[in-house]
Each structure stands twice: as structure tokens, then as C-alpha cells.
Amino acid sequence: MNTPALKDWPLWEVFVRSKQGLEHKHCGSLHASDAPHALQMARDVYTRRQEGVSIWVVPSNNITASAPDDKDAMFDPAADKIYRHPTFYDIPEEVGHM
Amino acid sequence: MNHHATPVATYQDYLLHLADNAVILGQRNAEWCGHGPVLEEDLALANNSLDLIGQARLLYQHVASVRKDGRSSEDQLAYFRDVPDFKNYTLLELPHSTALAPTSSGDRDYAVTIARNFLYSALMVLVWDTLKASSDAQLAAIAAKSLKETQYHLRHARDWMVRLGDGTDVSHAKMQAALDHLMPYTQEFWASSAMETAAVKTGMGADTQQLQATWNAMVDDAVTAATLKRPSSAGFVSTGKLGVHSEHLGFVLAEMQSLARAHPEAVW
Numbered sequence: 598m599n600t601p602a603l604k605d606w607p608l609w610e611v612f613v614r615s616k617q618g619l620e621h622k623h624c625g626s627l628h629a630s631d632a633p634h635a636l637q638m639a640r641d642v643y644t645r646r647q648e649g650v651s652i653w654v655v656p657s658n659n660i661t662a663s664a665p666d667d668k669d670a671m672f673d674p675a676a677d678k679i680y681r682h683p684t685f686y687d688i689p690e691e692v693g694h695m
Numbered sequence: 696m697n698h699h700a701t702p703v704a705t706y707q708d709y710l711l712h713l714a715d716n717a718v719i720l721g722q723r724n725a726e727w728c729g730h731g732p733v734l735e736e737d738l739a740l741a742n743n744s745l746d747l748i749g750q751a752r753l754l755y756q757h758v759a760s761v762r763k764d765g766r767s768s769e770d771q772l773a774y775f776r777d778v779p780d781f782k783n784y785t786l787l788e789l790p791h792s793t794a795l796a797p798t799s800s801g802d803r804d805y806a807v808t809i810a811r812n813f814l815y816s817a818l819m820v821l822v823w824d825t826l827k828a829s830s831d832a833q834l835a836a837i838a839a840k841s842l843k844e845t846q847y848h849l850r851h852a853r854d855w856m857v858r859l860g861d862g863t864d865v866s867h868a869k870m871q872a873a874l875d876h877l878m879p880y881t882q883e884f885w886a887s888s889a890m891e892t893a894a895v896k897t898g899m900g901a902d903t904q905q906l907q908a909t910w911n912a913m914v915d916d917a918v919t920a921a922t923l924k925r926p927s928s929a930g931f932v933s934t935g936k937l938g939v940h941s942e943h944l945g946f947v948l949a950e951m952q953s954l955a956r957a958h959p960e961a962v963w
Contacts, residue, residue: 627735630858637854638735640847641742 714754721747774955785933786880806873812852830898860921
């Protein structure tokens with residue numbers, strides 16, 4: 598095994614699925630030497646209060662993020678398109694929860 | 696306390712043995728709280744301690760309910776008994792250090808913590824699994840709960856033993872030294888005692904001698920994966936479970952019991 602020294606441990610993002618939830622939600626990050634190590638540490642740090650029934654860990658440097666400077670171009674154009682929200686329809690009662 | 700091995704006293708002695716093991720190792724591992732090598736391990740060891748103290752609480756409560764003497768309680772059993780009354784393995788009261796008399800808390804060695812947690816958790820996974828079928832229904836229920844916790848403790852300790860053993864030259868040397876230091880104390884796991892013999896006879900306790908071969912295989916497997924050498928366990932057989940302890944238990948109890956003794960019957 599070739600475990601990097603403590604100061605070289607890469608950063609991991611932690612996602613936890615709660616008992617009620619269907620999706621894994623981002624809950625934080627931690628340093629760990631490899632994936633099983635990150636999973637074990639995530640269990641000890643982020644699920645102590647019964648928060649989760651499943652954990653994902655992802656190397657932070659594998660995440661491609663949008664640039665903060667692109668925020669206006671990326672997201673502002675959606676601001677005035679309220680017709681994209683399905684709020685102008687009457688939903689028949691028998692459909693139930695959507 | 697009745698020093699004759701009457702059936703009732705022996706039955707309770709076995710429960711106290713299990714409880715004292717858990718509370719003393721829980722107290723020892725809690726010493727890392729705020730001093731862990733990294734934040735995640737700090738939390739992992741605190742989690743481990745809380746599991747162990749939780750196990751001890753259930754067992755002490757069970758003893759108190761068996762005694763029905765109106766005097767015993769989990770707090771009385773944990774905080775108002777003295778060194779000769781404690782029946783934990785000597786292994787569990789030793790400091791986190793390979794030196795016999797560490798001079799400061801700075802001497803704490805994580806490799807010793809990991810080696811001890813591995814050796815003890817490997818045993819207790821087998822013991823709790825056996826005790827799930829105990830003739831004492833309450834003990835069987837405690838065993839079922841404790842088994843899940845101990846399986847994680849074993850996984851955590853084994854993982855670190857392999858990482859440190861198969862890590863750098865320094866971590867390998869420290870892990871080997873920790874194992875060399877602690878292995879002889881595991882002889883006490885298999886030494887027979889009146890309380891265990893009686894508990895096994897009634898179907899209430901676990902016969903550790905029946906578990907020894909499996910434990911040996913678990914140790915060999917982990918030691919090999921960690922590129923370590925399994926040390927000899929020969930030498931002095933410690934006697935903590937008989938109430939005859941090392942000099943270290945008194946210091947552990949002094950710290951653990953001081954608050955309860957300064958404020959008897961205080962409540963949250």
C-alpha cells in the first residue's frame with residue numbers, strides 16, 4: 598500500500614442519504630488517504646446522529662464546478678421565465694401529490 | 696462482597712467482568728478526546744468510547760436489577776467500587792504507551808491504542824456473537840446490540856493496523872512495538888477463572904477457549920496484511936479479571952470516579 602503522508606491526504610466531498618430522503622445530499626468534506634478511508638471517516642464524522650443510511654465519497658478534484666464569475670450569464674437568464682414553473686395549471690385532485 | 700464462589704456471586708461477577716472491560720477501555724479511549732491525531736480519528740475514538748460506555752451501562756443496570764438490594768445502581772457499580780473489585784482484563788487498563796511508566800500525556804502512542812482495540816474487538820466480536828444465545832435473555836439482548844458496535848470497532852482498528860503496519864518505516868516500527876508490548880496480555884483472554892467456568896456451565900457465559908482458534912486466525916490474517924510479525928505471547932499471565940491489577944488501574948479510576956465521589960448522588 599502506498600499511503601500518502603498526512604499532509605498530502607487529498608480532499609473528499611461527502612454525500613449522505615437520510616432515512617427519509619431518496620437522494621444523497623452534500624454534507625461536507627474531509628481529508629483521507631484513499632476511498633475506503635474516506636468512507637470510514639465520513640461514517641464517524643457525518644453519521645453520528647443517525648443522519649444517514651448510505652454514504653458517497655467523491656474526490657473533490659473530480660468535481661467540475663461552475664465559475665462564480667459566470668453566475669450572471671449562467672443563471673440570471675432564468676430569472677424572468679416564470680412560465681417554466683408549472684404553476685399556471687390546475688392539477689386534478691386525483692393526481693395527488695406531485 | 697462475598698469472596699466464596701457461590702453461584703449468585705459468580706453470575707454477577709461474570710456480568711461485572713464484561714461491564715468493567717467496557718467501561719475501562721471506554722475511559723482509556725476517551726483520553727484521546729480533543730487530542731486525536733486528526734479530527735476524524737478524534738471523533739472515531741470518542742464514538743468508540745461512547746459505544747463501550749453504553750455497553751457498560753446496560754450491563755451494570757442488569758447487575759443492579761439482579762441484585763435487587765436497593766443499594767446497587769449503575770453509578771454505584773462504576774464509581775464507588777475500588778481497584779480489587781474491578782474485573783477487567785489488565786490489557787484494557789494500560790496507558791496508551793509502550794513504555795511501562797509514561798511521564799506525560801504526550802507519550803500517548805496511537806499504535807498502542809489501535810493494537811489494543813484490535814486485539815480486544817477481535818475477541819469481543821466472537822464473545823458477543825456467542826452471547827446472543829445466552830441463557831440470560833437480558834444478556835443476549837445486550838450482546839446483539841453490542842455485536843454491531845464491536846464489528847465496527849474491529850473494522851476501524853484492523854484498518855488502521857494494516858495502514859500503519861504497511862505504511863512508512865516509522866509507522867511500521869511503532870505498530871510492531873505496540874503489538875510486541877500488548878500481545879502477552881492476551882493470554883488472560885484464555886486463562887480459566889471460576890466465574891467464567893460457572894457462567895459457561897449454566898449456558899449464560901461464553902467459553903473463550905472455544906473461540907481461541909478463530910481469534911488466532913483473525914490476528915494472523917491482520918498481522919500478515921499489515922506486513923507485521925506476530926510476536927510471542929509468552930510470559931507473565933496478567934490477572935485483572937480476578938481483581939489483581941497493574942498499578943495503572945488506580946490512576947484510571949481516580950480520574951473516572953473523582954467527579955461522582957466529589958458530588959455523590961448528583962444528577963444532571
